[in-house]
Amino acid sequence: MPSEFDIIRRYFTRPVKRALLGVGDDCALIAPELGAALAVSTDMLIEGRHFFAGADAAHLGHKALAVNLSDLAAMGAAPRYASLALALPEADERWLAQFAQGFFALAEAFGVELIGGDTTRGPRSLCITVIGSVPSQLALRRDGARAGDEVWLSGCTGDAALALAHLNARARLPDAALAHCLARLHTPAPRVALGLALRGLATSAIDVSDGLVADLGHIGERSGVAIELRHADVPRSRALADCSDVRLAQECLLAGGDDYELAFTARPDARARVEAIFAEPGLTLTRIGTIVAGKPGMVSVYDAGGNIMPIASEGFDHFGG
């Protein structure tokens, strides 16, 4: 059985180019970048809570990094470094090789260097801290939305939650829809290029991880504004549009979570510039609502007739469930 040090050497030590010192010392060393601030984010994923026992290791390696890169994207930061702490019930080399493959494939795609971490025995869980670079004046914060701003969403929400509903036998998806939704659940694409394109353009941004309405609520709270969404304008995938359980589809759309799209606000006079963004092939940007003066954090969803729809606005809360 490989030792902790063998595991780190074999699976998690790759040469670094940007970092001054990578894995293998008490700390990693990174050089500051002139004129840029560092954006730092941490996410912990626990077996049985954030992923199923027996989850595909390569998918997990991808997703664990992707959800962190999504936080950098929401800040408009360019990904640079990651540290990875991994607890495993046993040193399963096949699992480790697959996990590392999924992790590094995404890391390399986004120029992320693994600079450190920890490996230990324990209930399967992992914790990633990512570090990105962004000029501090251009960082996309949650507190910059102002009344009159328009609310935008990249891609569409609800597919990951719909996949989960299928896996939990709450829905029964046709094969093509299932494949689409499972990919969204297991291997989300962090909207890094979009985040970079929104620098100096978006007045606020957040990544949708807890559910669209809940995450927009976070922007509202931090910015001291309320938000009005037009239900008909919230885009949905073919898989979601075809879902016969209308109630489930709406729940997935507005409160599903695990989407890793960016929700952001911009002034109306920036509309043409937002529409001109080409961040990645096939990624649409849709205007879904408006920032208004009102109770900070309040999100109201309007139906086609202009009436407020009753919706559960709470997103996912790890201690509420």
Add this chain to the structure above:
Amino acid sequence: MPSEFDIIRRYFTRPVKRALLGVGDDCALIAPELGAALAVSTDMLIEGRHFFAGADAAHLGHKALAVNLSDLAAMGAAPRYASLALALPEADERWLAQFAQGFFALAEAFGVELIGGDTTRGPRSLCITVIGSVPSQLALRRDGARAGDEVWLSGCTGDAALALAHLNARARLPDAALAHCLARLHTPAPRVALGLALRGLATSAIDVSDGLVADLGHIGERSGVAIELRHADVPRSRALADCSDVRLAQECLLAGGDDYELAFTARPDARARVEAIFAEPGLTLTRIGTIVAGKPGMVSVYDAGGNIMPIASEGFDHFGG
């Protein structure tokens, strides 16, 4: 019951002074410091592995941060920021308040700002990433030891392991010795001031977490040198010296781990400067050996008669046990 967001707000959100943006957005933002590199280190602590179920929450808050600050100390870095990911079986407010008290007392003592993290439900575990500041040319790395350098140790090793032996009923310590050793186990003091004083003076450094011989072995490996220790020169506390189980005492001294002292190397002509360091009251610095040409990472311990002692040189390996 408090929600995840309530927990973060109530227990883990404190105003930041140095950071540009603290807890509450997708990422924290920190400004680079002119001429300094950032040192980054991550440690994960798992219940039942790194701490006992039912461990005192304030001690745990202290220790979790202390072991990370010890890594910064070993790099000669000044502590700046920390992120904290916490998994808990339930949102126990008394536990959280005590944990936060232990964590922030140490954080404030060392000027560390909590800038982010994650809170989730799961088997009790925590993961801390610390960020410090050090001019890259002055960083204390593991790879700078050269034949002829002298090997130094701060304080003494073995007390934490002796406390653990008592708790596991392998030893029976008198009250005063037990109190001393338990404090060393539960609330270690990271040698931050010493790390700063060693900038430009030590040729290599490491913090002793896996056991003295094992950690010196890491310096040897990275520096491509061997190490000779004089057993009689390795300092021991009164508690360890008084231990009647000689074999246990030696095991604790050389391979116990959890010490969080600094082991470092310096050229012989730096001896007077090392001896003149006053890092903290009562902290001794002792010359315990020499760097020699030899098999990289090989550590030999000599007895008073000049004979090599048979010792288990392996430190703690999380997958070996």
